[in-house]
Amino acid sequence: xxxxxxxxxxxxxxxxxxxxxxxxxxxxxxxxxxxxxxxxxxxxxxxxxxxxxxxxxxxxxxxxxxxxxxxxxxxxxxxxxxxxxxxxxxxxxxxxxxxxxxxxxxxxxxxxxxxxxxxxxxxxxxxxxxxxxxxxxxxxxxxxxxxxxxxxxxxxxxxxxxxxxxxxxxxxxxxxxxxxxxxxxxxxxxxxxxxxxxxxxxxxxxxxxxxxxxxx
Amino acid sequence: xxxxxxxxxxxxxxxxxxxxxxxxxxxxxxxxxxxxxxxxxxxxxxxxxxxxxxxxxxxxxxxxxxxxxxxxxxxxxxxxxxxxxxxxxxxxxxxxxxxxxxxxxxxxxxxxxxxxxxxxxxxxxxxxxxxxxxxxxxxxxxxxxxxxxxxxxxxxxxxxxxxxxxxxxxxxxxxxxxxxxxxxxxxxxxxxxxxxxxxxxxxxxxxxxxxxxxxxxxxxxxxxxxxxxxxxxxxxxxxxxxx
Numbered sequence: 001x002x003x004x005x006x007x008x009x010x011x012x013x014x015x016x017x018x019x020x021x022x023x024x025x026x027x028x029x030x031x032x033x034x035x036x037x038x039x040x041x042x043x044x045x046x047x048x049x050x051x052x053x054x055x056x057x058x059x060x061x062x063x064x065x066x067x068x069x070x071x072x073x074x075x076x077x078x079x080x081x082x083x084x085x086x087x088x089x090x091x092x093x094x095x096x097x098x099x100x101x102x103x104x105x106x107x108x109x110x111x112x113x114x115x116x117x118x119x120x121x122x123x124x125x126x127x128x129x130x131x132x133x134x135x136x137x138x139x140x141x142x143x144x145x146x147x148x149x150x151x152x153x154x155x156x157x158x159x160x161x162x163x164x165x166x167x168x169x170x171x172x173x174x175x176x177x178x179x180x181x182x183x184x185x186x187x188x189x190x191x192x193x194x195x196x197x198x199x200x201x202x203x204x205x206x207x208x209x210x211x212x213x214x215x216x
Numbered sequence: 217x218x219x220x221x222x223x224x225x226x227x228x229x230x231x232x233x234x235x236x237x238x239x240x241x242x243x244x245x246x247x248x249x250x251x252x253x254x255x256x257x258x259x260x261x262x263x264x265x266x267x268x269x270x271x272x273x274x275x276x277x278x279x280x281x282x283x284x285x286x287x288x289x290x291x292x293x294x295x296x297x298x299x300x301x302x303x304x305x306x307x308x309x310x311x312x313x314x315x316x317x318x319x320x321x322x323x324x325x326x327x328x329x330x331x332x333x334x335x336x337x338x339x340x341x342x343x344x345x346x347x348x349x350x351x352x353x354x355x356x357x358x359x360x361x362x363x364x365x366x367x368x369x370x371x372x373x374x375x376x377x378x379x380x381x382x383x384x385x386x387x388x389x390x391x392x393x394x395x396x397x398x399x400x401x402x403x404x405x406x407x408x409x410x411x412x413x414x415x416x417x418x419x420x421x422x423x424x425x426x427x428x429x430x431x432x433x434x435x436x437x438x439x440x441x442x443x444x445x446x447x448x449x450x451x452x453x454x455x456x457x458x459x
Contacts, residue, residue: 118268119305123319123371124295133318137309 005180010189016172017193023158023168026090028151031097038102043109045127053102060099066160068092073164085166093161097154104146108139148205152198159194169193219244219279219375219406220265226273227260227430234260236430237274244374247401248408249417249438252427253453258410261427262377265408266290266297278375295323298368299377302384304360306352306367312339313348316367323371338366342396358389362396369400376400378409414457418442426450 041053060068073088112135120130162171173190177183218241227235235257242248250258263269264276267283267290276283278293307315316338317331326334339345342362352360361381368376378397382390394416401407401420411417417424418438425435426449434447445451 115301115303115305116307119301119307121290122266122268122294122297122299123367124291124323125319126291129322133322134307138307141309 002181003179005176005182005185009176009180009186013169013172013176013186013189013193016167016169017197019166019168020155020158020170020194020197023089023093023161023166024151024155027093027097027154027158030090030094031101031154034094034098035101035105038098039105039109040131042102042106053106057099057103060095061103065092065096065157066163068095069160069164085161085164088164089158089161089166093154093158096157097150100150100153101147104150105139105143108143108146109135111142112138145205145209148201148208152201152205155197155201156194217280218242219246220408221277222261222264222274223277224274225261225264225271225276227257227264227269228272234430235264235271238427238430238432239274240425240432240435242375242406242408244406245404246406246423247421248423248425249421250408250410250425250427251412251414251417251453252433256427257430258427259379262299262379262408262410265375265377266294266299268299291323295319295371296373297375297377298371298373299379300361300364300368300381302380304352304357304364304384306360306364308352310351311348312344312350312352312355312363315352315363316370319367320370334370335366338369339363341369341399342366343392356389357385358392361385361393365393365396365400375406375408378407378411380410380412382411382413412457414442414454426453428453 038053038056041049042057044050044053069088069092072091073083073085076083076088116134116138117130120134125133158168159170161168162174165171167175169190173186177186180186220240220242222238222240225235225238226233238257238261240248240261250262252258260269264271265278265283267276267288271284278297281288281293283290283293307318310318313332313335316335317326317328320326320331320334321328335348336345339348342365344359344362344366347355347359347363352363355363364381382393385393390413394413397407397409397416398420409417409421421438423435424438424441426433426441426445426447428449434441434445434450436446441450442454445454
């Protein structure tokens with residue numbers, strides 16, 4: 001049944017944004033959890049820990065996010081485990097975001113000069129105390145702009161979850177197109193809504209970056 | 217037994233031998249000035265004493281404990297050995313007070329009120345009592361280096377290591393840092409300093425150690441050794457730095 005594109009459809013699209021935001025939030029939290037762990041593995045004073053971290057990052061960065069979505073959604077159902085689109089998306093995005101955030105944060109931790117570690121060690125601080133009181137507080141400031149930048153990527157990439165039937169903004173757009181047959185208008189609205197989410201964030205990121213440079 | 221005892225220490229970076237069999241004993245209360253060209257191994261030797269540099273041969277002992285023994289608790293040992301670096305290495309995100317009180321609080325579990333008093337006391341020693349709430353980037357190089365000294369003193373070390381601590385300073389700021397060292401010397405602190413300040417070494421040090429090609433080439437009482445070198449290498453070095 002084809003009907004006219006109406007205001008109600010636009011409202012549905014706007015309402016669907018909440019699932020985009022929810023998936024982004026889950027992906028970011030899950031990614032932050034994995035990412036912190038990966039970043040610490042990557043700078044650990046124990047070589048096998050660093051290799052493990054590097055292997056994870058290389059594996060995830062070298063494979064498409066779409067493949068991870070398929071693995072969790074279709075792959076697990078083949079071996080008899082039924083997975084809801086929510087679980088599949090949450091798992092795939094957490095793994096994906098973990099690798100990228102881990103890499104970003106590793107870079108920030110390593111940007112702190114070795115002499116800061118040495119100064120801490122010379123005062124009798126343990127590795128974890130050096131990390132907690134000296135390295136992380138300094139790396140945190142460096143990490144804010146690239147982390148916000150990645151968040152913008154994450155928001156846009158949640159659209160991929162539409163392929164496993166996760167109803168977020170893009171999937172809602174597909175459904176609306178199917179009933180109204182107005183793909184051009186609908187997808188323009190979808191794009192505008194993504195822009196409305198991402199643009200303020202890029203502005204914030206840019207401002208933070210500028211302020212950081214002034215502070216240096 | 218000497219407070220610090222280096223025996224045939226060998227340190228290599230790949231194929232490059234930086235310390236080639238260095239032996240040195242330092243008694244409690246002694247002030248040792250280590251001089252020599254850059255690349256002669258002075259800083260490396262200093263950094264072996266608190267275990268910042270792993271060594272490939274020989275042994276380093278501090279207060280009877282073997283620094284290069286993996287079973288030694290380096291963290292505990294370092295609480296008694298202060299080190300001050302050429303580039304200050306203050307924590308830029310922390311105030312002067314927090315720079316000084318971090319280790320007493322975290323490592324020794326000191327309470328904030330007591331730690332603040334300690335910070336005030338060590339800052340007075342280096343003549344910077346009024347800078348307790350400043351941040352490192354608000355201080356001059358000489359002041360930052362004095363805060364770094366105060367930070368080490370707050371751990372109440374029995375030995376202080378100084379790694380070319382005036383080399384990164386503008387010439388007019390060197391004096392204020394050396395004055396602090398002189399006061400510490402008067403208080404009886406055991407100090408080992410790598411320095412290019414020959415005049416200061418002559419005035420303050422009990423003993424001068426001249427390093428050359430990864431070895432202790434010549435050593436002896438400061439005035440005699442500097443005034444009347446036995447080796448051609450020390451003579452050449454002195455005439456180069458004194459001109």
